[in-house]
Amino acid sequence: MKTVKLSLGGLLLATTAMVAPGVALAQTAPTTQTPAQQAEPQVDQGAELGEVVVLGRYIPQPNRESPEVAAFLTAEDLERTGDADAAGALARVTGLSVVEGRFIYVRGLGERYSSALLNGSPLPSPEPLQRVVPLDLFPSEILSGLTVQKTYSVAYPGEFGGGVVDLQTIDTPAEPFFSMQASVSGNTETSGKDALIYFGSRTDFTSFDDGTRDVPGPLQLGFATGQRISAGNFSASQLRQMGQSLVNAPLRLLQRETTPANFGLRFTGGTSTETSFGTLGGVFVASYDNSWTGRNGIRQSGRLDAGQFVTANDYAFQSNQNDLTLNFLGALSLTSDTSTLKWTNLYVRNVTKEARSEAGFDDASGGQRRTDNTEWFVRQLYSTQLTGEHSFGATGEWEFDWRAGYALTSRDAPYETRFGYGQNVAGDWIHDIETNAISFSELDDDIVSAGADLHYTLPLSDAREAVFSVGVAYSDNNRESEQRTLRFIAPNGLSADQLESRVDYLFSDINIGPYLQLEEITGTNGAAAFDGQLKTMAAYAQVAAEVIPLVNLNLGVRFEQGEQTVTPRDLFGGTTGFLPTEIDENYVLPAGTITWNFAEDMQLRFGASKTIGRPQFRELAPQQYTDVESDRTFIGNPYLVDTEILNLDARWEWYFARDQFVTAGVFYKDLDKPIESSVIDQGSSISQTFLNAPNATIMGAEIEAKKYFEFGSDMDFIANKRWLVQANYTWSDSEVNVKDGDTVITQNSLGVAQPASFYVIDGSRLQGQSEHVANVQLGWEDDTARSQATLIANYVSERTSARGRPGEPDLIQEPGISLDFVFRKDFDYAGREYGFAVQLRNLLGEEFLEYQEQGGNRVIINGYDLGTSGSVSLTARF
Incomplete structure (x- = not known):
C-alpha cells in the first residue's frame, strides 16, 4: 500500500478546505479528554501513515458509535434538570414536547408515532386510549440514561415515525452504596x-x-350469570340486595x-x-x-x-x-x-x-x-x-x-x-x-x-x-x-324532600327497594x-x-x-x-x-x-x-x-x-x-x-x-x-x-x-x-x-x-x-x-x-x- 507522510494538522486543513472555507474556523480540540478518547491511538506529526484516516476522536462516544441521528440523556442530565420522571426529562430534548405530562411528541408527531423500550424490550400500556406506555410511570432515579433515536435503523421495531425512546435502567455499581x-x-x-x-x-x-371498592358479592353473582342486571332478569329482592351492597x-x-x-x-x-x-x-x-x-x-x-x-x-x-x-x-x-x-x-x-x-x-x-x-x-x-x-x-x-x-x-x-x-x-x-x-x-x-x-x-x-x-x-x-x-x-318517582336530600341520604338502604331500583346500562x-x-x-x-x-x-x-x-x-x-x-x-x-x-x-x-x-x-x-x-x-x-x-x-x-x-x-x-x-x-x-x-x-x-x-x-x-x-x-x-x-x-x-x-x-x-x-x-x-x-x-x-x-x-x-x-x-x-x-x-x-x-x-x-x-x-x- 502506498503510504502518505502527512501531519495530522495538515490533513485536517486539507480536509476542511475541501468542505467549506468556514469550517476552517473550527476551534482546536482541548487537551482534556474522556477516558474513551484517551484510549484511542494518537498520531504523531510526521508519522508514516499506511492510510489517510481521521477518526472522530473528539466526538462523544455515544454519538460516534451511533450511526443515526439521536439524542442522549445521561444520569448527569437527569440530575441537573431534576425532573421526577422520564417524561419530564425528555421534554428538554430537541424537537420533543410532552402532552398531558405523560406522552412524548417527537418532531410534532403524536405519541402513536413513537415507541418506548425498556433496555431494548417493548412495553405494554395501561392507558385505554394508547398502546404507548406513558413515560411518567418511570421515575428518574431508576434510569441511568435515555436514548431518543430520530432516524430509523432496522434493528428497531418498524413502528417508527417521530422516534424511539429507549430507557436504560441503572447498572450494578463498582462500589457499594446506599442513599x-x-x-x-x-x-x-x-x-x-x-x-x-x-x-x-x-x-x-x-x-x-x-x-x-371491591365488587360486592351479590353484584358479582349477578354479573356471573351473564345476564343484564334488570327487573326482567332478577327479582325485586335480588335487585334490592345488589343495590344495598354497593x-x-x-x-x-x-x-x-x-x-x-x-x-x-x-x-x-x-x-x-x-x-x-x-x-x-x-x-x-x-x-x-x-x-x-x-x-x-x-x-x-x-x-x-x-x-x-x-x-x-x-x-x-x-x-x-x-x-x-x-x-x-x-x-x-x-x-x-x-x-x-x-x-x-x-x-x-x-x-x-x-x-x-x-x-x-x-x-x-x-x-x-x-x-x-x-x-x-x-x-x-x-x-x-x-x-x-x-x-x-x-x-x-x-x-x-x-x-x-x-x-x-x-x-x-x-x-x-x-x-x-x-x-x-x-x-x-x-x-x-x-x-x-x-x-x-x-x-x-x-x-x-x-x-x-x-x-x-x-x-x-x-x-x-x-x-x-x-x-x-x-x-x-x-x-x-x-x-x-x-x-x-325511580320507577314511581321521588318526593321533593328526596330530590333535595344529600347524595348519601338519597342512596341509603332505606330508599333502595321501595323507591330506587338498580339497573344495568352496560x-x-x-x-x-x-x-x-x-x-x-x-x-x-x-x-x-x-x-x-x-x-x-x-x-x-x-x-x-x-x-x-x-x-x-x-x-x-x-x-x-x-x-x-x-x-x-x-x-x-x-x-x-x-x-x-x-x-x-x-x-x-x-x-x-x-x-x-x-x-x-x-x-x-x-x-x-x-x-x-x-x-x-x-x-x-x-x-x-x-x-x-x-x-x-x-x-x-x-x-x-x-x-x-x-x-x-x-x-x-x-x-x-x-x-x-x-x-x-x-x-x-x-x-x-x-x-x-x-x-x-x-x-x-x-x-x-x-x-x-x-x-x-x-x-x-x-x-x-x-x-x-x-x-x-x-x-x-x-x-x-x-x-x-x-x-x-x-x-x-x-x-x-x-x-x-x-x-x-x-x-x-x-x-x-x-x-x-x-x-x-x-x-x-x-x-x-x-x-x-x-x-x-x-x-x-x-x-x-x-x-x-x-x-x-x-x-x-x-x-x-x-x-x-x-x-x-x-x-x-x-x-x-x-x-x-x-x-x-x-x-x-x-x-x-x-x-x-x-x-x-x-x-x-x-x-x-x-x-x-x-x-x-x-x-x-x-
Whole structure:
C-alpha cells in the first residue's frame, strides 16, 4: 500500500478546505479528554501513515458509535434538570414536547408515532386510549440514561415515525452504596387550599384500599350469570340486595378539606462482589410519593348557529386529584471478560383518587346543570427481563446479544361514580335521577417479547472495519378490556324532600327497594368489552462499514410481519354486530444512513428510511370510553388501516470541546393515511373518533448548542464556577393533503367511503404538531462549593388536539412557556455526605388552555391554572 507522510494538522486543513472555507474556523480540540478518547491511538506529526484516516476522536462516544441521528440523556442530565420522571426529562430534548405530562411528541408527531423500550424490550400500556406506555410511570432515579433515536435503523421495531425512546435502567455499581431521600413539595393552586375530597377507604394513603371498592358479592353473582342486571332478569329482592351492597357514603359524598403538602421517600442501594464466575452485582430502587393536584377552570363546548360559531355548554369545574405512586426496581448482573448477564425487574403502581364537580349552563336542557364525580384509578406495570451480551472469537470479532422479557400492565377503575343535578324554581340543586351512574372497568395488557442479534466485525484495514449484523425479534401483545355500568332509577318517582336530600341520604338502604331500583346500562353489541392482539415477527440484516476513509455507511433492511386483531365481546352472550377487525400486513422496511466524519470534531449525516404506524387497540374497538382528563367520550373506528411513512434526514454536528457542541439538521416525512382524531355527532351526544386522513407531510429544521464558560475573577463566586448555556430549537411545518376524490371511512359510515373534505380541511396542520419547540438551560457548576444551579425554559407553540365537527374549527392547545429553576448542593455533616435540592416549577404561572375559535369567538374547551410548584429534598448517602 502506498503510504502518505502527512501531519495530522495538515490533513485536517486539507480536509476542511475541501468542505467549506468556514469550517476552517473550527476551534482546536482541548487537551482534556474522556477516558474513551484517551484510549484511542494518537498520531504523531510526521508519522508514516499506511492510510489517510481521521477518526472522530473528539466526538462523544455515544454519538460516534451511533450511526443515526439521536439524542442522549445521561444520569448527569437527569440530575441537573431534576425532573421526577422520564417524561419530564425528555421534554428538554430537541424537537420533543410532552402532552398531558405523560406522552412524548417527537418532531410534532403524536405519541402513536413513537415507541418506548425498556433496555431494548417493548412495553405494554395501561392507558385505554394508547398502546404507548406513558413515560411518567418511570421515575428518574431508576434510569441511568435515555436514548431518543430520530432516524430509523432496522434493528428497531418498524413502528417508527417521530422516534424511539429507549430507557436504560441503572447498572450494578463498582462500589457499594446506599442513599435515602425525603422530599416535601407544594403548589400555589393546590397546597393549603380548600378543595373537594371524598373519604374512600382508611388505607387509601398506601395506594391500596382496604376492600371497600371491591365488587360486592351479590353484584358479582349477578354479573356471573351473564345476564343484564334488570327487573326482567332478577327479582325485586335480588335487585334490592345488589343495590344495598354497593358502598354508599364513603365513595359518593363530596366534602371539603384543606389540601396537605406533597411528600416522597426514596431508597437506592447497590453492591458487587467478585466470584469465580465473574463480578456479581445487584442494585435496587424503592420509592413512595403522595401528591395532590387541584384544578379550577372552565369547560365549554361550541356549536354552529345560523352559520356562526357560538358557545353551547358553559361549565365551571373543580377537581382535586391525589396521586399515590409506588416504585421498585431490582436488578442482578453477572459480568466476566466475555459475557454479561442481567436480570431486571420493575414494578410501578400509580393510583389516582379524584373528586370533581362541574356546574353551569347546559345547552341541551336550556338550564343549569351540575355533575359530581368520584374516581379511583389504579395503573400498574410489572416488567421482568433477561438479557445477555457475549463476545467470542480469537479477537472478539463475534458478538451475540439476546433478550427475553415479559411485561404486564393493568388499569382497574372500580366505583367510578357520576351523579347529576338540576335546579328547582328556587334555584336549589336537586337530583336528576336519570343521570347517575356507577362503573367498574378493568384493562389488562401484556407483552411477551424476545430478540437476538449476531454481529461480526470484519477488519477492512488497520484503521477501518465493517460490522455485519443479523437479528430476529418477536412480540405478542394482548389486551382485554371490560366495563360494567349501572344506575339507579325511580320507577314511581321521588318526593321533593328526596330530590333535595344529600347524595348519601338519597342512596341509603332505606330508599333502595321501595323507591330506587338498580339497573344495568352496560352497552351491548361489543360496546363494553373487547379483546385485542398484536403479534409481530421480524428479521433484519444490516451492515455498518467505513466504506472509504472518513465515510461510514449504515445500510439495512427489516422484514416485519404484523397481525393485529380487535374482537368486540358482548357481555350478555349476544352477537356484537361487528366482525373482528383484522389488519394482517407484511412490510419490507429499508433504512440507510451515511456519515461523513470530515474533521476530528465534525460530521455530516444523511438518512432515509421507510417505517409504519399502526392503529391502537382502543381506536379500532367500537367501544365508548370517557377520558377523565377531558371529560370527553371516545369511540373507535374498526375501519382504520396502517400508516406508511417515508423519512428523510440530514444533520451537521460540531463537537468543538468535551461535552460542548453545535448541531443543525433538517427533516422531511411523508405519511400515507395518517390516523387523526375527529369530533363527531354520536346520536344525541358529541364524541371523538378516529379516521385515516388521505396524506400528510411534515418538514422542519432543528438546531442545538451547548457551551461551557469559565471566567477569571477575584470573586470566588465567579472564578470557581463553570457556567452553562444550552439551547435547542425546532421549527416544523405540516400539511394534511386532501385531493378531489379522496375518501375516508368513519365509524358512523359503517364501511361506506365518504368524501375526505367533509372531515379534513386541505392544507390544515397535522394533529399534534407544533410549529415551534424551544428549550433553554442557563446554569453553573461549582466543584469547590459542590453546588449546581440551572434555570430551565421550555416553549411549545399551539397545536391541534382534535379535528372539529364538519364546519367547525379544530380544537387547539396552547402549551405556552414553562420556566423552572433547580438548585443542588452537597455537603458533609457528622461524617456523612448529604445532598440538598430545591426545585421551582412553572415560575411564570402558565395555564393549560384548549379551545376552538372562529369569527372572533373563542370557546374554551378546557382551561385551568397550573400554578407554581416548589419542592425541597434532602438525600443522605452511606
